[in-house]
Amino acid sequence: MRQKSAAHGNRGGGRRKRSPGRPRSEQARLSILSSTLKLLGENGFSELTIEAVAAHASVGKATVYRWWPNKAALIADAFASSTTRKLHFPDTGSVRTDMSQQMRQLVKIFRSRRGRIVSAILGAGQSDRDVIGAFRERFMKPRRQEAYDTLRRGILRGELCEDVDMDLLLDSLYGPIYMRFLIRHDKLTPDFVDRLCELVLSGACPCRNLPTPGMS
Amino acid sequence: MRQKSAAHGNRGGGRRKRSPGRPRSEQARLSILSSTLKLLGENGFSELTIEAVAAHASVGKATVYRWWPNKAALIADAFASSTTRKLHFPDTGSVRTDMSQQMRQLVKIFRSRRGRIVSAILGAGQSDRDVIGAFRERFMKPRRQEAYDTLRRGILRGELCEDVDMDLLLDSLYGPIYMRFLIRHDKLTPDFVDRLCELVLSGACPCRNLPTPGMS
Amino acid sequence: MRQKSAAHGNRGGGRRKRSPGRPRSEQARLSILSSTLKLLGENGFSELTIEAVAAHASVGKATVYRWWPNKAALIADAFASSTTRKLHFPDTGSVRTDMSQQMRQLVKIFRSRRGRIVSAILGAGQSDRDVIGAFRERFMKPRRQEAYDTLRRGILRGELCEDVDMDLLLDSLYGPIYMRFLIRHDKLTPDFVDRLCELVLSGACPCRNLPTPGMS
Amino acid sequence: MRQKSAAHGNRGGGRRKRSPGRPRSEQARLSILSSTLKLLGENGFSELTIEAVAAHASVGKATVYRWWPNKAALIADAFASSTTRKLHFPDTGSVRTDMSQQMRQLVKIFRSRRGRIVSAILGAGQSDRDVIGAFRERFMKPRRQEAYDTLRRGILRGELCEDVDMDLLLDSLYGPIYMRFLIRHDKLTPDFVDRLCELVLSGACPCRNLPTPGMS
DNA sequence: CAATAATCGAGACGGTACGTCACGTCTTCTT
DNA sequence: AAGAAGACGTGACGTACCGTCTCGATTATTG
Secondary structure (H helix, E strand, O other): OOOOOOOOOOOOOOOOOOOOOOOOOHHHHHHHHHHHHHHHHHHOOOOOOHHHHHHHOOOOHHHHHHHOOOHHHHHHHHHHHOOOOOOOOOOOOOHHHHHHHHHHHHHHHHHOHHHHHHHHHHHHHOOOHHHHHHHHHHHHHHHHHHHHHHHHHHHHOOOOOOOOOHHHHHHHHHHHHHHHHHHOOOOOOHHHHHHHHHHHHHHOOOOOOOOOOOOO | OOOOOOOOOOOOOOOOOOOOOOOOOHHHHHHHHHHHHHHHHHHOOOOOOHHHHHHHOOOOHHHHHHHOOOHHHHHHHHHHHOOOOOOOOOOOOOHHHHHHHHHHHHHHHHHOHHHHHHHHHHHHHOOOHHHHHHHHHHHHHHHHHHHHHHHHHHHHOOOOOOOOOHHHHHHHHHHHHHHHHHHOOOOOOHHHHHHHHHHHHHHOOOOOOOOOOOOO | OOOOOOOOOOOOOOOOOOOOOOOOOHHHHHHHHHHHHHHHHHHOOOOOOHHHHHHHOOOOHHHHHHHOOOHHHHHHHHHHHOOOOOOOOOOOOOHHHHHHHHHHHHHHHHHOHHHHHHHHHHHHHOOOHHHHHHHHHHHHHHHHHHHHHHHHHHHHOOOOOOOOOHHHHHHHHHHHHHHHHHHOOOOOOHHHHHHHHHHHHHHOOOOOOOOOOOOO | OOOOOOOOOOOOOOOOOOOOOOOOOHHHHHHHHHHHHHHHHHHOOOOOOHHHHHHHOOOOHHHHHHHOOOHHHHHHHHHHHOOOOOOOOOOOOOHHHHHHHHHHHHHHHHHOHHHHHHHHHHHHHOOOHHHHHHHHHHHHHHHHHHHHHHHHHHHHOOOOOOOOOHHHHHHHHHHHHHHHHHHOOOOOOHHHHHHHHHHHHHHOOOOOOOOOOOOO
16 A cells, blocks of 8 residues: 555664665655655546656656555555545534534535545555555544544533434444545535534434334 | 436337347347356455456346446446345335334345445445446436335325424435445344434424424 | 567468468658667667667567567578678689689778678677678678688689588688778788688699789 | 776786775686676676676676776677687697697687687677777787798798798688687588698699698 | 348457556665 | 765656457448
């Protein structure tokens, strides 16, 4: 997924001897990654050629292949290296507001030029498990950890059931966004996000769990 | 998207004159479509080559290109031609049961060998609007029409609000399934479907819309 | 050495069925061969790239590789297809004059732009037996057959021993020319040819050195 | 052609200051040269890569390039450094025996594993004047000087004309050997050498063909 | 029945990008 | 300063498919 070798520049912890030979060019690495993102945003995954990436980065094709085994690994790495520092969860005192605000940010990104890259990653990920894995680990997981915290605050405040299935709840909140983002069958607006939050979170409210249909 | 020409085999309305020349070979058409599905299921979209399809179908490459403008149109057609006749919505008298049963069928398909094809379509669709369009029109839309009927029955029975946003509701039900199917971050089980239905539909229940948080 | 397949265009003798598919393009073939000769004459063997040949011939690289397995086969074929129709042996009534005149023609070719090609062939032939084989069979052999005839006429006229070793004699005549041509340690002039003929042929006379022509 | 710099290891005349820094590694030099010969004998010129030479000699690539400007210079040097100390001309009292014996030795080398190297050199020399130049200067010229002496002894003994063209004569003797060696159209046997000597030297006799040695 | 016309399988065509290899240069640390 | 190591930009390699094109053969309608 990542670099084929971490032999260079590793001075983590002990006094590692640097491996001999010319060290990897950090400049080339960065240039390749940013060229990848640029071209990916312009033309989509299937039009992205390593030849073009190398040319645009003023780098030899072999240098790309030396460090990334294939196109999928390259874009996964490029995406991960650029992951937005934004998308934080606020703490407003209301689960629904917290979630809604973060989800609006996500939608904003999906609708921006970066959204092109995300959909390229998810598309490529359908035929390459490393790519989809990188998306999960580097993009999704960190945010989900924060989301857990947000939900937990809601539980403490009594806004959510104590025994709520957080994964189910979060997938119910984000799933529709991903669905509209990927299938493009309907609008992906801030208003949609709000109504989605209302619908799903109202089902997760503890006060009185409405009886399931047919049981009343 | 479909065939480039409908000159042959058109028997729509009365006694049309068949155009001269050798008619299109139905056998070749079927052989191409089934070869496409087979290879798509084996290797994914990006590994699918028209060269291989033609060879596997014992057909000239030009015959493929004569009827389908590109790979995307081909797999869209192949997929559509094979769309399961199943996936019907039952009418059990309960919205939740109706939806739950259909969604379970969908999940079953997603987890079967055909799921590979669906994910290939959706993945390819991220860089080809024709493909994702074909998926929407031929796979999703017909089912959604049926789903509208199912929801409408629920409304009549009083199980759902009269003013429920059906698109929002359906996306909330199916979105999490697509999300888990595409991102593969969590299990896609029948139990998940049930709990998902419970969560979402309980939020769409009319009886008493719980006040939105902070408004009570 | 030659084309990988002779499946096309063979109507020699019987009524052969032509193999199916688009027939080989004669125009492409000729364009490739002449481009090869041109570039070979300009830059020598090691600078000759198939990429350049294809580009110069306005032909796809694959078309070159489809018919010639490697560079050596290509230049062997190109050389053979261009073999000079000249280099005939005259019949003046004197072995020495006959040989001398033909050898002068050969030297003239060696010193011309075509000589560059010949030396490239012989050079490449040192690491590829097919190339040197093509040179022997297509260039050398036909001329040697004519040379035998010339020598035989000399024997009949009494200019040469009856039991002369014709191969030895011919190698003695041509070897020095090839040597100077390839090692370039000394001039390759018409005068050199004449004195070479005199030296060698005087040694092939049965009993007494025949006087040089025109001196008797 | 040779080393780019003679800064090191010069002990010519007196107490020269050795230039500072680490002296050139004689071991590396020898290892490179012998690796070159080994690989050249195995695979021919065009398959010989500097990369492989360096790897086989356990030497950095830059070390090769520091001392030899290109592949041609390298193999020329490698060849020269290994030039057989043999190939001397005997002094038997007969030109023909002297020449014949030396030529037999040459043929023996041509037919040995070292012949592979010689033909690689001559082949490479067709597209690189430095290589063929090195062959002339280091291999051919020294022997030719000895050959002149041998011929001069023959003149003094009356075996050869006084005004014989020694270059023509030597090319007539060696040319056929090189021709058969390079074009491989006929056998290169000791017997061939003998008959070649007889043919050519009998033509170089001043007035009458001297009887073959041992027959007088 | 012959002529016309469009399809078929086959496969060569001019291209583009692939992923690999060697080139000759460079940058690092070690000797 | 030379050494081994090995990454660098460059460019040709030989391959795989692209989508187009010519073939002869086949199968229909039309005259």
